[in-house]
Every structure is written in structure tokens, then in C-alpha cells.
Amino acid sequence: MSETAISYAALILADAEIEISSDKLLSLTKAAGVEVEPIWASLFAKALEGKDIKDLLTNVGSVGSAPAAGGATGGATAEVAAEEVAEEKEEEKEESDDDMGFGLFD
Template structure:
């Protein structure tokens, strides 16, 4: 993702065909070391394409990504989720009644 962002920054800066060295310079300016393998893979995949083509093809792929959400309230279910972990049950509130203290010991005793 860092490489893609660096590429987009270079394009926004006016360089319509940034090289791998340009991307390394952009990443290096913020203290990120560019991975040669990922840079080369990205440059191979982007070769011969304009940024407009890449964004247009990405929008088509993005349409198939589930985004969830939708607003509204949150429903709480007592059924465990399919995530593999045990679902935490809501804590049951227990009413603890305070013991009535006798007036004989005036609120304290010998063994407190």
C-alpha cells in the first residue's frame, strides 16, 4: 500500500510516469525503506498503463468488495459468533443487600 500511495503522490505532483527510484525517494523522505521486490512487482504490473486506467479498473474491483455497515442500531445476540472464540456473555447484575449492623457494637467489632 505504501508503494501505491507513493506512486499516486508522484502522479499528483506532476510526474505521469514515476520510476522505481522516484518511489524510493518519496518513501525515503518520510523514513520508509522501499522493498525492492514489492517495488519491482508493482512497476511490472503498472507498466504501460496510465493512472486513469489503473483507477478505473480498481473501481470495478472495489464494487465487489463487501463493505458491511448500513447504519442503524447495533443488535446484540446471545449466540456465539462463528469467529471460533467464545462469546462473552453480558454480566448479570446481582443485588447485594447490605447487612444490617446491630446497634450493640456501634459499627465495629473486636475482630475487624
């Protein structure tokens, strides 16, 4: 319940174009009759410091759709990267046996 109340308080402050601070968030929740621990207000104030909440809300959908534009090229690149990682892991295994001075089948 505390997180929801703080979220709404942050939206109210953003809509009124008032800087979001811990004190202002607590004042709004207290005026609404919701008891909130001060840590929640501090966390939200720090997380939202310097950010435009209206801009964040209007661009929510655009972030998720960007990677889909990569198409086949993005998939090919991911496959190549996965192969390289697998090769590196195999090399590390071989090296770790050598580090002990013996191999499993020596």
C-alpha cells in the first residue's frame, strides 16, 4: 500500500510540475491519510531525481519495440556471440586442467 500511495503522490507532484522530494511525498500521503514509512519516500525521491515522469510515461511503449526492428541481422549477431562465448568457456575448461598440472585423461 505504501508504494502505491507514494507512486500516486509522485504523479500528483509531476502533474503540478513541482519538484519531487521526500518531504513533499510524505506531506501528500499524510494529507491523504495514508501512513507511509519515510524510507519509501526517500527511495522514490532518489529514483525520480532529475527525471521527467511525464516523459517516462509517454515513452513506455517505445522502449520495448526498438529491439524488434533488428530483424534477422540481430538474430545472426546473437548466434555468433553465443558461439564465441561457448568457445571461450571450452578454452577455459581446458586451461583449468592444465593449471593443476594434469588432465583427466593424462
